[in-house]
Amino acid sequence: MKIYNSLTDKLEEFKPIEEGKIKMYVCGPTVYNYVHIGNMRPAITFDMVYNYFKYLGYDVKYASNFTDVNPKIINAAKELGITEREVADKFIEAYLNDLKSFNCGEIDYRPRVINHMEDIYNFITKLIEKDMAYVVDGDVYFRVSKVKDYGMLSNQDIEELRSGARVEVDEKKESPLDFALWRRTEDGEQFESPWGMGIPGWHTECVVMINSIFGSKIDIHGGGVDLKFPHHENEIAQSVALNDNYLANYWMHNGHINLDGEKMSKSLGNFILAKDFIKEHDANTVKLALFKTHYRLPLNFTDEVFKEAKVLDEKIYNALKQANLVIQVNSLNVGELKEDKKINEIMDEDFNTPNLITYLIDLIKDLNVALRNNSNIEEIYDKIMLVNQILGLKYDLYVMSEEDKELYSKWLDYRKNKDFNKADELRTILAERNIL
Template identity: 45%
Template sequence: MTLRVYNTLTRKKEEFVPIEAGKVKMYVCGPTVYNYIHIGNGRPVIFFDVVRRFLESQKYEVTYITNFTDVDDKMIRKAEELGVTVPELAETFIAAFLEDIKALGVHEATLNPRVTENMPEIIEFIAALVEKGYAYEARGDVYYRTTKFAEYGKLSHQNLEELQYGIRIEVDDRKENPQDFVLWKAAKPGEIYWDSPWGQGRPGWHIECSAMVRKYLGETIDIHGGGQDLTFPHHECEIAQTEAVTGHPMANYWLHNAFLNIDNEKMSKSLGNGILIRDLVQQLKPEVFRFFMLSAHYRNPLNFSDESLKQAANALERIQNANDNLKHRLATASASGEADAALVARVAAIANQFVEKMNDDFNTPDAITAVFDLVSEANLYLQQERVHTAALQLLLDQLQAFDQTLGILSKQTDELLDEEIEQLIVERTEARKSKNWARADEIRDLLTEKGIFLEDTPQGIRWRRK
């Protein structure tokens, strides 16, 4: 089965055909860096990381760009509150963002361009829009003339009149139409600014991504992604700007993830129910949050609650235990030889099932079902008294392959390594044989403290992480 994705632009699933065979150009809108990211921000961060990982597992060469908006009104206000410069504020929260997504197991982007590093390209882009009649200057500001772009509204599937209240700017007499949006904002006294043909100022929000997409990925890209809230106005305005200049589609596929709710309520500042990623990962393993995020289809709303996290933790523990038990038996098994043909066939079928589900618009919950099918196979095999290293390796390799896409198995570096655990178990066994009960108990207590639980079975001692 070939990959099919739901395209917001066409409102249907379409076969994914890259512009260049074997390569994918992908842009996902990044944060405005004036604060720490919250768990709602975590959904697109994790989902599009999985999209990228899956594409790479299918042998695509992915160029993955996510930007930093490091100057805008919010940043100027926040910098004033804190008594720092806008660049200083940006450095603080860019570092925090990278630290937070690393904790979530998110791979580094190919590039993280910043608005302030691309000002010449942004100004050039605005100038091209003015020259083509799609933009006009008004007392130091520059606005996009939405009535000039006939297809404005095609992404959000609304007409111009329906959209007039969604633009992120107050209506004023400088604009020809209320729907027109700002490309360049004249600087107020004391504000950070750049020189331009229209005077000192800074870019509007939407133009930044249009300029950076064209600079780093080209006039048309394969995938443009972000949260559902970016469909309008941000992505709608990006399309209008870019396609007015280039005359080509900005992106062939537009992907948007749905919202994350907290205890069945929309997360909002007014409710004060936001939870920061850096606070959350102090309370539970990041892999649990990541698993929870992938437990629902990305286009469906997802409800965050203590109960849903508990369910995610319990489910993930089953997968983690299977992984650890396979490693343990592999380290102690002595029987070699080929894996049973029937087992090989079942594992191959499960692997195909996983890929089929991911090919169906990145259906992670159904792909996770395939992971549990593999866990069941592993657990059944581990119950045998005599196991073969080839079969254990087959099961372990496939589980690890699934994790290369999902990124849900434990990566914590402060835990005991598997080899260290095995050595301690051997030492404890020897201590018990020599009736050194104190040392045996000491090792058990150490393992328990590190979240390692021992279980005596007919096949020997098994261990699992809490």
């Protein structure tokens, strides 16, 4: 399959480090507040990526972190009048609830920085020993000038970056591009280290968690496009310095979300919280709306997009509901199909979900025809279920009891014999049970 690699800006054939296995890491939220709907895009996108790899039969391990040691958390603790740990716990729980309400599946690892402090000290110490980092007055900085290819991911020229950056008056860096691996602090939550009391830098936290969980290199590193610089660029720089690799073979970035044409961001005050959004729109609708745009492209959130997605969601549900009924009444064999070549053909092109949705729409049409003709229902139903499994779409389909089945076949008989009064009575009962 082909994946667009942000590192090389090319569509590349995907080859895992170890055959049949995939190690994947996606930057998770800084847990100081409720996340907005823009933050859900990477969660939903990489949930789909994870599902597709599993569909392909890979043994895939997926980690996404909580940034729970961060100056933003220290500020939130002050504002809320609780401890930093209480802030982190509160918003980790809130985020996990968001994931659940958006029907994102379980993943393999959800590391927290707080559990990797020892690894962070060791990591920074090694960088200092290699002369890739230096200590100034309790801060530790990374020496960007010693890394070749800096700026490779974000396609920025190091000289241009340097002239654009400036050293703040209170900073003690050798060069404006150097970034903090450890920062001295006397304010809020702080940790003891060989360099004094302080907290680790965000860019270091992610690399350390990746190295701790997976080792020095992974297959896929993902995140939102706004993390390319400086966050991901600086993750790569540290990995080049210490392990002589780009941390991941494939870097994947999802596009951002615009709200009525403007970029959604907390700092712009232009955002909708995920927990509020899901009250108005269910998870399937949100996913169908999101996946209609390729993950790399920016996505414009408008009422129109969601109205369309809602209509499609209802069409899918109605067809599946009807098929589910016929399948159960006739004891048709479903769930046998494990692969549909057409799905592979579409998704092997860098997870082309817009085309997968077009295919899904065709399958729904086919299913409706199959239901009318009473033929080939199982195969089409199975194909739809495979698409749903990859996109993370969930439909509550009724499981009929023996009594339900009897009522249903009686209803069919009454209709056949044109006994409409009795048929109507049964119809009401079946509708109440959400069978019809």
